[in-house]
Amino acid sequence: MATPPRARRSDAQRNRDRLLEVARTVFEEQGAQASLRDIARRAEVGLGTLYRHFPTRDALLDSLLGRHFDALAAQAADLAAAHPPREALTTWLRAFAAQAAAYQDLSAALMDTINDETSPLHASCSAMRGAGARLLRDAQDAGDVRPDVDGLELFALVNAVAWITGHSPAVAARRDHLLDLVLDGLAAPSSRR
């Protein structure tokens, strides 16, 4: 799960909230490499205040992403309980890709988080990945997905599709079709339609 909120002076908390709100907007508008100065300006906060709360760009991104990760992990559990394995996996991957596509360049940040075990986000990121891996294993146990795929590869593939989606409108229009192609590649030979 994401880090729970610490006790803070109330004015500091207000600044923090303001920064997160503005950052979400700006990142969605301009992508993950948007100017931090600009974010501070639009939040009407000193630049140093931004740095005090979020010592690095990733820290800021991470605070925004933690909730998404937690939400996706929770959704995975729900899906596993409510649907047959392959359907649960498929639905979850679509949700994941939609999420990743919403933030431009999020996929890059995501992959970097995976590789950086010291990231504050690492815990909730790997919790989410674990949830996905469990869905994958269920589908494999049910004979729906070929056994020679692991969670990392699954995650990488879907992330890759989400990324490319953000780099071409023409491709974006066919995101679901691309995911279908990938999912068909993952299907166990016996379960193909």
Add this chain to the structure above:
Amino acid sequence: MATPPRARRSDAQRNRDRLLEVARTVFEEQGAQASLRDIARRAEVGLGTLYRHFPTRDALLDSLLGRHFDALAAQAADLAAAHPPREALTTWLRAFAAQAAAYQDLSAALMDTINDETSPLHASCSAMRGAGARLLRDAQDAGDVRPDVDGLELFALVNAVAWITGHSPAVAARRDHLLDLVLDGLAAPSSRR
């Protein structure tokens, strides 16, 4: 094909060559967002000279990429002549992915080129894409690849895999396996092993 070399004053030509050589090295070292100032410095050339020859970062990238595109297009023709359709396509896609993975962030530049018809690279980029699309069509005509995939989707998928490869060493180690998964997704049901 890439733009043929123009007539130039010999000192200008020398600077141009030098810049391209240094740029290739630096881009491979640091990725496509490396500092242009740094490139000019290492080429021992005024910053203005770099801008004179390559008015934008993309122009510089493009000059480096044009040759690769031409080479890939030529290779596609060779493969089509020498191998059965599915094998030709597979081999070509592997070569493409290896090429794209060599430059970090190349995939992003590539997708942007596709979308920008005014890019000087657009011609050789689409020539290469056309060559790939032809291999795809051959494989489809032979019944080896499902008919509901087009060149753009193929290109996007392989590009996506190449990109993710550059963002995680663990994933990079399994590039061929990921490509296999994607290629299996493209296989026509009847031709599955």
Add this chain to the structure above:
DNA sequence: ACCTGAACACCGTTCAAGT
């Protein structure tokens, strides 16, 4: 024709000074 580097407007990051 071509080259150069100073100039401009930005950026990320740090940190002394304030409340």
Add this chain to the structure above:
DNA sequence: ACCTGAACACCGTTCAAGT
């Protein structure tokens, strides 16, 4: 405790001045 903004070292881009 926390906030602020000037200061520093960079960057991309332009352009007057030189050869």
